[in-house]
Amino acid sequence: MTDDPKRRLFNTFATVAKALGNGHRLELLELLAQDERSVEALTRLSRLTFGNVSQHLQQLRRAGLVDARKDGKHVFYRLADDEVVKLIASLRRIAERNLAEVDRVVSGYFRERDSLEALSREELVARMQDGLVTILDVRPPEEFAAGHVPGALNITVKELGERLGDIPAGQEVIAYCRGPYCVLSFEAVALLRKRGFEARRLDDGYPEWKAAGLPVEAGPASD
Amino acid sequence: MTDDPKRRLFNTFATVAKALGNGHRLELLELLAQDERSVEALTRLSRLTFGNVSQHLQQLRRAGLVDARKDGKHVFYRLADDEVVKLIASLRRIAERNLAEVDRVVSGYFRERDSLEALSREELVARMQDGLVTILDVRPPEEFAAGHVPGALNITVKELGERLGDIPAGQEVIAYCRGPYCVLSFEAVALLRKRGFEARRLDDGYPEWKAAGLPVEAGPASD
DNA sequence: ACAACATTCTATTATTCAATAGAATAATAA
DNA sequence: TTATTATTCTATTGAATAATAGAATGTTGT
8 A cells, every 4th residue: 555664554553453443352352361262152251143253353363462273173262462451451541541431431330449449459469478468359260260360269259158258357358350340349349348358359350460470370269 | 322331331442442543543643742733733744634634633532542722723732641652552562573564564664673772761761870871862853842851962863964073972872763663763873883883772762751751851952 | 804824524435344144164073 | 974063254234434625613913
C-alpha cells in the first residue's frame, strides 16, 4: 500500500490494536489469560457460536496476540506472551481514567469495590514476606491447578460457607480471582466479613500477578 | 445492547482499542506525544486532509485518548494522559515480538539499529548520575522547548555538522529524538561516529522518557 | 456588520468487519 | 473403511468505518 516505513509500522501496530477492538475478542483473551483452552471450551465459556469463536481466535493469532497448539482433535489456544495481559491492563487503565461509561458500569455493578479496600500486588508481596496473611484463591480448581499465587488456599465461593474452618483464624485473608472485575473475590470478601474474618480483595487477579513476573506455583489444589 | 456488566466493560475497552486501530490515528498520537498541536498543524504534519484529521481527532477524543483546548480560532489537541504513550509502547512491544512484518520493516529501514547499540532509559539515568555523558536532543527547537531530558543540548541533525564544536570532547554522546523509530537520532549517531565521537542512541525517545515519570525540563534551547 | 479563517458537522460512497450457515480437513474410534 | 468429532475455510449478508466534499458554526480583524 504505502512504502513509507514509518507508515508501514503504524499500520502493523494498528492491526494489533484492531484485533483488540472487539468486546468478544477481549473476553476470549481474558479467558485465555487464566489458562490455555480449546476452541470448544471457549465456545462453552463465551456466548458465541463455535465457528465465530474460531474466526475470532484466528484474528487474534494473525495479530500475534495468541498462539495455538494442536493436541489430537483439539486445538489449544494460549496468550502469545504475558505482555498481552499488560497491554489489556493498560487499555483498562485509560478507559477507567478517561471514560465516564466505565465509572457508571463499575459503580453500578461493583459498588463495594472501594469499601472492600482492595490491596495492590506490591502490598500483598510485602505482607507475604511478613507471613501473616492467608491468601485465598476463589477460582475453580482447574484454573487454580494451572497456576496460582504461592501458598494460596483454593476454596471456591460456593464451598466457602462450609469450609471456613480451613481458614486460619486471627490473620487477615486476602482473596483474589480472575482479574479486577471478577466478582468472585468481592463475594468471598463479603461473606468472610459477615462471618467475622478480617478480609480484603487483591485489586486485580492471577493473570496480572503472573504478567508482573511475580512467582507462581502450579499443581493440584493444596488441600 | 447487552446488560451483562462484564460485557459492557469489554465493549467499552474495545472502543478504546478501536480508536488505536488505525495507522493514521497512531501517527497523530505520535505527533501529539511530542507536544500539543492544532488541527491545522497536524494536517501539515500528516498527509491527511483537514476534515479527515478533525474526524480522527474526534474519534480519539471519544475514546478518551486525547483532550482538546480551544484558544482563539485554534483547537489544540494533546494526549489525555501519559499512560497513552505507555499503551502504544506496549502495542509496539507485542508487534515487535510476535509479528514478522515488523522485523522486516525495521531491519530493512533501520538496519543500523543494533549496530548503534541503543541505550535504555535506565542506563542513561545511571550515566547521568555519573555526569560523564553529553545528552543530545536532535528534535526541532519547538519540540525541545516543549520539554526535554534535563541538561540536554539541542542541535538538529541539519546543524550538527557545523556545530560539533559545541559538543564537549572526550565524553560519550547519547542522542535521542521522538521515539524508537525516529530516524533523526540514527543519523546523528552515524555522523558523530564518522567525526570521531563516541556516540550511541537512546532506544526510545522523549515521549517514553516523560511517560516513565522521569524528570523533564522545559523552555528555550539551552544554547 | 462583513470577510477571512479554523474547525466541526453532514451526506455520500467505497471498503472493511461481524455473524451465520454450510462445505472442507484432519484426527480419532469403531 | 466409515463414522464421529473438532476445527478451519468459504460465501453471504448486514453493519460499521474511512475518506471526500461541501455546508454550518464560531472566532477574529476590519
